[in-house]
Amino acid sequence: MIVRFMILLVLVLPAVASAAGYNLPDFTPLIEKSSPAVVKINTVTKVKQGGLNLPPSHQIPDIFRHLFEPREMPERNMHSMGSGFFISADGYLLTNNHVIEDADEIVVRLVDRREFKAMIIGSDPRSDLALLKVDEDDLPFLELESSEALKVGEWVVAIGSPFGLDFSASAGIVSAIGRSIPTEKNENYVPFIQTDVAINPGNSGGPLFNLEGKVVGVNSQIYTRSGGSIGLSFAIPSAVAINVVSQLKEKGRVDRGWLGVVIQEVDKNLADSFGLKKPQGALVAQMERGGPADKSGIRVGDIILKFGKSTIVTSGDLPHVVGSTPPDTKVPVVVMREGKKKTLRVVVGRLPGGADAPPALSSSQDSGLDRLGLAVETVDAALKDKWRLPGGVRVTRVDPQGAAADAGVAPGDVIAQLGFEQINTFEDYTRITAKLPSDSLLPIRFFRDGRPTFRTIRLQ
Template identity: 80%
Template sequence: MIVRFFVFIVLAFPLIVSAANYNLPDFTPLIEKSSPAVVKINTTTAVKPRGFSLPPGQQIPDIFRHLFEPREMPERNMSSMGSGFLISSDGYLLTNYHVIEDADQIVVRLVDRREFKAMVIGSDPRSDLALLKIDEEKLPFLTLATNDELRIGEWVVAIGSPFGLDFSASAGIVSAIGRSIPTDKNENYVPFIQTDVAINPGNSGGPLFNMEGKVVGVNSQIYTRSGGSIGLSFAIPSTVALNVVEQLKEKGRVDRGWLGVVIQEVDKNLADSFGLKRPQGALVAQMEPGGPADKSGIMVGDIILKFARRNILTSGDLPHAVGSTQPDSEVPVVVMRKGKRKTIDVTVGRLEGGDAAATITEVSPSTAADRLGLTVETIESSLRDQWRLTGGVTVTQVDPHGAAADAGVAPGDVIAQLGFEQIETVEDYRRILANLPSDSLQPIRFFRDGRPTFRTIRLQ
């Protein structure tokens, strides 16, 4: 019996392997057809070395001063590399903005080893895309997918030059779609595609293909602790790239919509207090006075559920939707206000250099407790003017065992709203607090260092 069982395992193993191999896709035709349109990008930037400087308050002894006299420092060239791909037969190509940022010279190398100097048609740092042009005709090119029908689990292929290794291919699956990754300026305009494709430094700007051979994304970022791929890579969707390319060709710049709100995530407690069945939407924590949202009638405390008929499931969805909307267009916005849905027509503004379409404020989840435990006083006029508030009460003491402490309220915070009512004075605060029903979960809005935050608090 033991011998027969062992023979069965040995005979079955090749069958299992064969079945697994049979189900895997064949990437060969896709790679052979697409590789000629993928390019390697080499950039050169002239950098002037910094001169020697001492820490503040220190001086060079006279005997050594001649050694540190100012002298002409020669410039040196710094080189970097990335990837890109041709999108037309007459030499237009797409890459990441960070690949060509501050470059003095850009050289594009084709798979047949021909090299061309490229000029920048336009760039868009907010989407990390740049449109280049080389002087050549009848070139192979790739087609950008025109829809967002990419599905989680779908096979995708990347071609690029990781670590300078020319025209390398790697494959994997789509791990997630619509990922929000704010930049260092807290801007968030790209709903990234997350994959487990092996993307490494040098792949930036290269194409991400579906199995039909269409470009569904532009490889842009990796998450890594070692400097190499750990199976978390992010690509800019082709629909975003198409919009950017069209505007850069037409105007040399990219115009985006602007709403003029500061928003935060809606957790379970906030959803309960605002009358939602589940956490969803983007909670308006603050508005730009005179901005598009303010002019349209959107109010602080509204939860935006739909923007231009696009569902807003998380706060990160709103900047994506607003940023992709053309300025001056009128769109319907569905909000939850005091437990009731309301539709508001909003005329979208134009995003300027220092603005943000919808800024996300990061806060920790709210918690509920059993009482307030606060001592408050009227806000000082100087602080009110500095934070552009119409009123409010400043927290002077917080009972560490009270509901307010559990909700994250701290001394120095300025409470501007309790329940669904605005607070202007201490008398408002006391009146509103006295009229709120017992054992109810209520929203509370306060400012800390000028930044608004919504939490929930349970009254008894």
């Protein structure tokens, strides 16, 4: 037994010495400096408990029917948690959309045990990002890395609250960049960063750092068969986050570029048949008639090789670069057509639909709208009860060129305040709208899916 132990020491010691020679990074200063800006997010969602499955009323004897009359079912609170981090000293913070989705109450907790209630400024399901704000100043915050210089093999660090274990740190390397992971709706607008950092439930929305202490990504999801980390975690790049934050702050929604094409991967056989030396690009398999690609002269059967300055290596690259391009931008697009390269000028459209931007009506339907570019109606009692509203008016139509659309108002929103006056009835709205001054920046408060939001509106 003693001999074996001595042999084990001889074998282990060189390994320890060898590891020390690698000069591994010390993460202590980074974690100590960055942890104060990371928060744990606790949410409460009120849900009504399900009722009994009852037989049809005509099958219930009259003497017992009163026992089965509909009753208001009690609510219960569902609790959830995640992570996030401040991005400015005045209380703006970033997290995942799935962390706060449908939440009725959001509380953020700092490492020094302070707690604040947060309101939602805007959310973007397509990128799984949400911008929140707390009413506090002089808060610690983190800087989002604006460049795209991240490389495979680079060290990265995550801080979050996995399984509720507050402010845990883990480290690893970047395994890949530009990963395409389609959503349940088969949308693919995020070029994910893949790492082997230990990410688990509760880390969602937390920051991913480079060794300079800058945030290079927002941890979003993992691939797992057990529910825990197996070394496949994915983060939203900071470049995507910067764009989303800017748009959510400005207009409460995220507009994305759109081509109106259905694409597929180019394999070796297709590459040979189209005159390519190797598989590359995105093959246009179908187009929407009258869409941006159709109007620009792109044809079914074209292989898109380059979009602007970006080379399209795989078909998954195209949605990433198109989605990040502002609508109405004119972009040179290189395609392979009948064995020859051809350059086209494409005016990028606006991606329609999505929960982040409910569709507004076209200008041909805008007759009868008010000064704000809106048509509204009285809020019914059921919606008042559901959202706990004292009153307001519900938006039914929006002029996409109007002042309200610029403020981020969309069909289905309930306006509760204009200027500094509360709106409880349709008459209140009509009276206040008529006297609003022109060319003045005024606050407007509305509810979307029961969640209050403040914006500013300017009447021309």
